[in-house]
Amino acid sequence: MGNAVPVAAARREIGSLDLLDLLLINQRHGSDSLPYPFMLTRPTRFEFVDEMAGYAAQLPERLHSGDLGPYARCLEAWARADVTVTGHVQYIPADTPSIRVLAFRTGQAGYLLQQRAEADLADVYAVSPFELGAAVANAVCLEQPGRHRRITIPEYATAPTAFMNNDHVVVRHEVFATSGVEVSASRMSAYGKVQSTWRPPGEWGIDPGKESLTWMRIRDDGDYLGVPDHSGAIPLTVALLCERIDALIADDIETLRENRGE
Template identity: 40%
Template structure:
């Protein structure tokens, strides 16, 4: 996100994020975040609720909870998942990004490649598009001549 002025407010494991989302009344993880399939890690088997509720007030998760609360009441969401094909340079991991605006707050969250961890950044609510575009490592033109959204095609 070179073009967007942002502040890293924390990182969260998907297991913790699933519990924060549950506490905020959200149904599952925010799109497009998903488990990478590492063995022995499943959000379906979270840690003890008492242990988690104690940690939710800790500084390391307080900022993440603020992001989740903003996600639940956001005015605008900009979400992006880019799937790459194998290239001559090798495999490029999927890119998963979610940005949002809630009132005068702006956040951008990026899942680390090949990890079940999401980095969360706070930024101006007017820089969401720039933050998402800067986070996607485009390597060249795609194979589609156009992209259409079925909802808007007449």
């Protein structure tokens, strides 16, 4: 947890899941990678493919009556998740390990998984399915809201758009007025992305076809949330991030219900 004031969200620890086990289980469901944003950071302990295959063959028994039993409900819920929320924080420079968080809900069950910095393990928690936004907002370790009401980062400003008037064969350039304190991208010490989706997992990474939240940490200042039109950023608190995540989840739930004809 960062220095920011957290929002209320109860969670019950289930245990720590080996990311290799999660990868192999995900492969059994037809995926060739870990769920985003998780990634293996160390070599696996198996040197040969047949060794890995033998290990993978033990998964059903381990889930049914072995060491993976405590995670069986969570993994079953993941395979048929209604809504998934991902959070990824990248530090600058990258010598500080990233924060990687995955939360999801299935019916009346909710779970939060967070990759450890020092090992290829994910800590697994049961959470309320109605508190995914709060669980993720707390987990990304915000520090303090930025000091300025609004900032702009010139390096990331939207480029002007050219328009062609075919009748008169002229090109006009739309000029965007910017407001807020200009901050150089060189002062950025971290940035994060959070996304909610009802869609089944596709390729590893953020879904470019869906809205996501982007926030940044400015050195000697604080945390800021990018505004939807990418023209600037506003001070970010855990409560605000939770509110925005909840809004994304609500949109996904509405879309899911429409698709199901509910």
